[in-house]
Amino acid sequence: MLTQGCDSGQPFLHCPGQTDTEYQSEFSLWCLAGSSLLVATDIRNMTATMTKVLLNTEVIAVNQDKNGKGGQRIGTWPCSEGAEYCQIWGKLLHDGSYAVGLYNAGLHTHHITLNFKLLGFSGTVTMRDLWAHKDLGTFTNNYTAEVVSHGVEVYKVIQLQ
Numbered sequence: 001m002l003t004q005g006c007d008s009g010q011p012f013l014h015c016p017g018q019t020d021t022e023y024q025s026e027f028s029l030w031c032l033a034g035s036s037l038l039v040a041t042d043i044r045n046m047t048a049t050m051t052k053v054l055l056n057t058e059v060i061a062v063n064q065d066k067n068g069k070g071g072q073r074i075g076t077w078p079c080s081e082g083a084e085y086c087q088i089w090g091k092l093l094h095d096g097s098y099a100v101g102l103y104n105a106g107l108h109t110h111h112i113t114l115n116f117k118l119l120g121f122s123g124t125v126t127m128r129d130l131w132a133h134k135d136l137g138t139f140t141n142n143y144t145a146e147v148v149s150h151g152v153e154v155y156k157v158i159q160l161q
Contacts, residue, residue, distance in 0.1 A: 019150065020049040021148060021149075021150050021151045022150050023049060023050070023053055024049075024052075024053050024131070024151070024152065025103060025150055025151055025152040027053045027054070027056075027059065028059060028101055028103075028131075028152045028154050029089060029101060029103065029152065030063070031059050031060065031062045031063035031099075031154075032062060032063075032070075032071040032089045032090070032091050032099060032101045032154070033070045033071055033072065033089075033091075034063060034065075034068075034069065034070030034071060034091065035063070035070070037060075037063060039054060056130070056131065058128075058130040058131075058133060058156075059130050059131065059154060062091060062093070062099040062130070062154070062156075065091070065093045065094055065099075066094045067092060067093055067094040069091070069092060070091065071089055071090050071091025071092070071099065071101075072089065072090070072091075073087050073088070073089050074088055074089065074090040074118055074119075075087075075088040075090075075118050076088065077102075077110075077112045077113055079104075079106060079110040079111075079112070080106075080108070080110070081106040081107065081108065081110070082106075084105070085104065085105045085106035085110070086102075086103075086104055086105075086106065086110050086112045086147075087101075087102075087103040087104075087105060088100065088101070088102060088103075088112065088114055088118065089101035089102075089103060089152075090118070090119060093156075095158075096159070097156055097157060097158040097159070098119045098121075098156070098157045099130070099154065099155070099156055099157075100114055100119070100154070100155050100156075100157050101152045101153070101154045101155075102114060102145050102147050102152065102153045102155075103147070103151075103152040104147040104148065104149060104150065104151055104152070105150065106149060106150075107149050108149055109146060109147065109148050109149060110146075110147055111144050111145070111146055111147075112144070112145055112147050112153075113142050113143070113144040114142060114143050114144075114145075114155075114157075115141065115142045116139075116141060116142060116143075116157070116159075117141075119157060119159075121157070121159045122159075123140065123159070123160065124138050124139065124140050124160045125138065125139055125140075125157050125158060125159055125160060126138050126139075126157075126158045126160060127139060127143060127155050127156070127157050127158075128155060128156045129153070129154070129155055130154040130155060130156060131153070131154055136155070138160065143155075
């Protein structure tokens, strides 16, 4: 179960030690994992970031996908801080597409590459950025994203026939 937010009794106060980027990453990874989601904050006093994160219908749809299976870490990408810091998370969705998270657990911004073979895909795919609510276009073989420290980029990846 994920507890997102904290109720300190003081409106707009962050949980100790977490940035807005880390809130979004935490929520993304729990949605990819298919975990139960629980909001533990006073929803009358949410920050703009809390609202953006907790009401993102596209990321929540990944969590609620009718396939019913949780995702997991499916790979890593070598980065200067070590491969364990640049992680690739995936969740097979009911329509045969994948939700993918590129997660940077490191202290510095890194480029992380998703090789579509990791998903069992070959050839061309289409991708959608689920946080930006934007279709990114078609890509062949792989896709590279710049991911900020403690950040995650979440995509829906669809194999083209």
